[in-house]
Amino acid sequence: MQSSQPNEKELIIAAQSNPERFAPLYDHWYKPVFLFVFKRVNDKELTADLTSQVFLKALVAIKSYKFTGAPFSAWLFRIAVNEVNMYFRKNNKHATVPLDENDLRQLTEEVGENETEENYNLLADALNDLPEEQTQLIELRFFDKNSFLDMAHILGLTEAGTKMKVYRVLEKLKNSITLKRQRKQ
Amino acid sequence: MSKYKFDKNKKPLPDDAEISKYKDFGKLVHNYQRATKPLYHKPLYKQPKVFIFLVIVVLLALLISHLAEKEEREKSAPVEQKP
Numbered sequence: 001m002q003s004s005q006p007n008e009k010e011l012i013i014a015a016q017s018n019p020e021r022f023a024p025l026y027d028h029w030y031k032p033v034f035l036f037v038f039k040r041v042n043d044k045e046l047t048a049d050l051t052s053q054v055f056l057k058a059l060v061a062i063k064s065y066k067f068t069g070a071p072f073s074a075w076l077f078r079i080a081v082n083e084v085n086m087y088f089r090k091n092n093k094h095a096t097v098p099l100d101e102n103d104l105r106q107l108t109e110e111v112g113e114n115e116t117e118e119n120y121n122l123l124a125d126a127l128n129d130l131p132e133e134q135t136q137l138i139e140l141r142f143f144d145k146n147s148f149l150d151m152a153h154i155l156g157l158t159e160a161g162t163k164m165k166v167y168r169v170l171e172k173l174k175n176s177i178t179l180k181r182q183r184k185q
Numbered sequence: 186m187s188k189y190k191f192d193k194n195k196k197p198l199p200d201d202a203e204i205s206k207y208k209d210f211g212k213l214v215h216n217y218q219r220a221t222k223p224l225y226h227k228p229l230y231k232q233p234k235v236f237i238f239l240v241i242v243v244l245l246a247l248l249i250s251h252l253a254e255k256e257e258r259e260k261s262a263p264v265e266q267k268p
Contacts (some may be wrong), residue, residue: 019217023210040187044199048207052216059217088186100194111262120191127189135186 008072015062022059029053029073033080039143040084041095050087054080076154081136081154099124099143109140111174119177126176134169141166 009027015022033054038047057079065075088094104120113119127135140151152162229235 019214022213026210026213027208030208031204034207035198038199042187044203044207051207052209052213055213056220059213060220085186094186094188097187097189098195099189100191100193100195103195104191107232117191117193124189124191132186139187174193 009067011141012062012065012067012072015059016065019059019062022062024035025072026055029076032073033076034179036077036085036144038081040085040097040139042097043095046087050080050083054083057083071150072105073148078156085132085136096137107138107173110170111177114178122177122180123173125180126173129176130169131171134165134172136160137169138173 010057011021011024013075015025030051034047034051037054038044039049041047041050054076058076061079061111065072099120101115101120104123105115108115108119108123113122113123127138130138136155137151140146140154141148146154148163148166151157152159157165230239
């Protein structure tokens with residue numbers, strides 16, 4: 001039996017021919033994109049501005065959207081990543097983003113540390129020393145809980161390449177924490 | 186770039202009601218139309234003020250060229266010689 005609900009592909013094709021028909025995609029993806037941006041800027045008003053820019057860019061560019069097998073969300077999140085990075089670069093600013101145990105638990109495990117407050121602080125500190133591209137990998141993997149495949153779609157990389165990059169960053173974090181601990185003692 | 190700090194008492198993420206406050210598809214479509222439509226809906230010469238300005242510029246140009254031509258003609262006219 002055929003579903004009466006249009007699938008994502010049909011919605012995209014409809015939006016490509018008429019911008020007014022972008023509404024179902026907007027309704028469905030507004031919240032995930034909003035939260036994706038909020039986790040990086042930690043400010044509701046700024047998040048709302050950046051989210052509306054993301055959707056405006058998506059609507060302008062949807063005519064040239066090609067079905068490559070990657071999910072539509074990956075395309076949308078890639079626009080969001082670029083928009084947030086552009087905001088920080090243009091305004092030469094940074095946002096202070098709080099992380100709690102839930103955010104850091106998995107990452108702490110991955111770098112082979114115990115779940116203590118001291119280690120959480122060291123880890124947050126080590127994260128701040130990473131360059132933008134590497135922080136992005138950690139954000140996508142451990143804070144947004146993406147699979148390697150989804151990350152690859154968002155970043156325009158291969159799945160294996162993404163995995164390798166993430167493991168390199170984890171190794172770097174591990175060394176950075178050890179160094180920071182030694183300096184403290 | 187985001188700078189991270191560990192905070193045990195981190196505030197929860199915005200809820201659905203808060204997020205919905207910012208959702209406005211009408212505004213998105215309006216911004217889309219502004220972003221994709223050309224600056225001028227009418228050609229410049231069809232706008233009254235611009236049309237009058239263009240007419241004045243053309244008249245001034247004609248007047249200046251006419252005066253310049255007249256001056257030139259006077260200068261180059263042959264001088265009458267006495268017999």
